Amino acid sequence: MVITLLAGFAACNTSVTTNTKDMRDMQSKLKEKQSDSTAQTIVKTEQEWKEQLTAEQYYILREKGTERAFTGKYLLNKDEGVYKCAACGNPLFKSDQKFDSHCGWPSFDDQIEGAVKTERDTSHGMVRTEIMCARCGGHLGHVFDDGPTNTGLRYCVNSVSIDFEKDTLAK
Secondary structure, three states: OHHHHHHHHHHHOOOOOOOHHHHHHHHHHHHHHOOOOOOOOOOOOHHHHHHHOOHHHHHHHOOOOOOOOOOOOOOOOOOOEEEEEOOOOOEEEEHHHEEOOOOOOOEEOOOOOOOEEEEEEOHHHOOEEEEEEOOOOOEEEEEEOOOOOOOOOEEEEOHHHEEEEEOOOOO
8 A cells, every 4th residue: 555655656756846946937837827816715614525525535635635546537538528626616627738647647738727726735755836726725636847748737636636527519
């Protein structure tokens, strides 16, 4: 179990940003995408979240847990649609922003503007950037500056923290 967790952390953290300048550059890029609007913020007690979410969703979304690598239901999803926060339904990512990063979790190169907020995360002896739903604050995963597209970003997301709404108008 411990080996599996360590392997999972290593897979998603293959290029953890440790250079302070690189971290500041990525934070600056991410700040541009964040919205200052708090009108839609959802606030609930931890008891209310426990009643609404499954035990696994609560662990990941509210306690900042991580699902095991290569086990998430959306890792290989190639359908067209929108990925939403599993806690509040906030649209987070579009299917055309998803790519296979081979890290074990669904990965996206961008977010729907203003949908995700970030915070510095120094847990587990690493320096990373945590991503959270901008509406309810639910933990989604982390973002890294090693993405292969023109954004240079890789949003590494727990499948448990998101739901998928298939685009019924797509081919």
